[in-house]
Amino acid sequence: MSVARRATGWSAALAAALGVTVVLSAGIGPVPVPAETVVKAVLEAVAVPSLAGGELGWRRPFEFSLRESNRAIVMRIRLPRILLGALVGFALSAAGTVMQGFFRNPMADPSIIGVSSGAAVGAVASIVVPAMIPFGLGLEPAAFAGALITAFGVYAIATENGQTPVATLLLAGVAIQTFLGAVTSFLLLHSGESMEQVVYWLMGHLDNAGWGDFVPVAGVPLLPLFVCCCFLLLLAYARDLNVMLLGEEEAAGLGIEVERTKRLLLAVSAVMTGAGVAVSGVIGFVGLIVPHVMRLVVGPDHRILLPTAALAGSAFLVAADTVARSGAQELPVGIVTAAVGAPFFLFLLRKRRVHEL
Numbered sequence: 001m002s003v004a005r006r007a008t009g010w011s012a013a014l015a016a017a018l019g020v021t022v023v024l025s026a027g028i029g030p031v032p033v034p035a036e037t038v039v040k041a042v043l044e045a046v047a048v049p050s051l052a053g054g055e056l057g058w059r060r061p062f063e064f065s066l067r068e069s070n071r072a073i074v075m076r077i078r079l080p081r082i083l084l085g086a087l088v089g090f091a092l093s094a095a096g097t098v099m100q101g102f103f104r105n106p107m108a109d110p111s112i113i114g115v116s117s118g119a120a121v122g123a124v125a126s127i128v129v130p131a132m133i134p135f136g137l138g139l140e141p142a143a144f145a146g147a148l149i150t151a152f153g154v155y156a157i158a159t160e161n162g163q164t165p166v167a168t169l170l171l172a173g174v175a176i177q178t179f180l181g182a183v184t185s186f187l188l189l190h191s192g193e194s195m196e197q198v199v200y201w202l203m204g205h206l207d208n209a210g211w212g213d214f215v216p217v218a219g220v221p222l223l224p225l226f227v228c229c230c231f232l233l234l235l236a237y238a239r240d241l242n243v244m245l246l247g248e249e250e251a252a253g254l255g256i257e258v259e260r261t262k263r264l265l266l267a268v269s270a271v272m273t274g275a276g277v278a279v280s281g282v283i284g285f286v287g288l289i290v291p292h293v294m295r296l297v298v299g300p301d302h303r304i305l306l307p308t309a310a311l312a313g314s315a316f317l318v319a320a321d322t323v324a325r326s327g328a329q330e331l332p333v334g335i336v337t338a339a340v341g342a343p344f345f346l347f348l349l350r351k352r353r354v355h356e357l
């Protein structure tokens with residue numbers, strides 16, 4: 001079977017699984033909503049162009065008799081949160097897949113170059129000492145800016161004479177993560193009444209999601225479109241990433257512009273991760289466990305692995321957030337992903353060889 005057919009088949013199956021997960025998730029909560037009602041509520045929101053009286057407008061082709069309370073629960077409360085979770089899971093898993101391929105290490109994840117640590121410093125600083133944040137940026141823009149500044153700072157530190165050795169980049173990332181962790185801890189000690197808000201953000205959450213999360217973030221309009229454009233750019237370099245698994249010298253010998261490809265992959269992955277972390281806080285294990293599991297299922301070819309891991313990451317985070325908000329007390333989703341991801345990853349360590357790609 002050709003690569004294109006395999007990629008299409010797996011992606012279609014995972015997209016269907018994601019759709020089912022979204023519908024079921026939207027029906028789960030303190031007030032249960034039947035899956036049929038969820039589908040009808042979503043269909044009611046669909047609008048198509050219409051030309052009436054010589055003027056272009058919009059009309060809604062579907063109309064059902066639904067209880068207003070159910071419609072409000074699905075469309076105003078649950079669906080924005082679910083879609084944001086799907087988007088964040090998509091971004092973190094795609095970036096994690098690239099990081100694992102880039103570093104040729106299945107233990108790599110999007111935070112390996114300090115993106116999450118930088119976002120944490122920006123977010124915590126905006127809560128504890130907002131006067132230190134220039135231009136009056138709010139929490140999400142500050143977190144996004146912190147993520148990008150850290151990622152590109154690590155890259156600059158690791159680059160010498162136009163070359164960026166992967167080992168140096170990894171070590172620089174670890175050092176910067178440790179330093180920024182100390183900064184975050186220092187700010188946390190001085191957070192005072194803001195400590196609860198700071199800790200909750202650091203645990204990762206989606207409970208403040210709303211339709212406003214799908215409009216400008218740090219000056220970038222339409223977050224879903226932004227993430228999808230970054231993903232398509234990564235997908236365009238999937239073949240190059242496959243070749244780079246052989247090693248940088250071999251990749252250069254096969255015509256790959258190694259340094260330019262490394263810069264692009266790192267930059268796009270950092271931007272995607274920064275956008276996701278900025279709106280959700282630090283959510284661990286999504287970018288680590290999902291790409292690794294999908295690599296075991298579909299193989300290491302990034303032309304197949306990238307789309308399947310991204311879709312699987314969306315479904316995984318939606319499911320994890322459903323568990324997080326379904327108990328007697330709502331939990332930050334980061335707790336659930338860590339509680340599920342860590343034991344499962346230890347199981348894989350015992351059952352599979354994961355020390356090499």
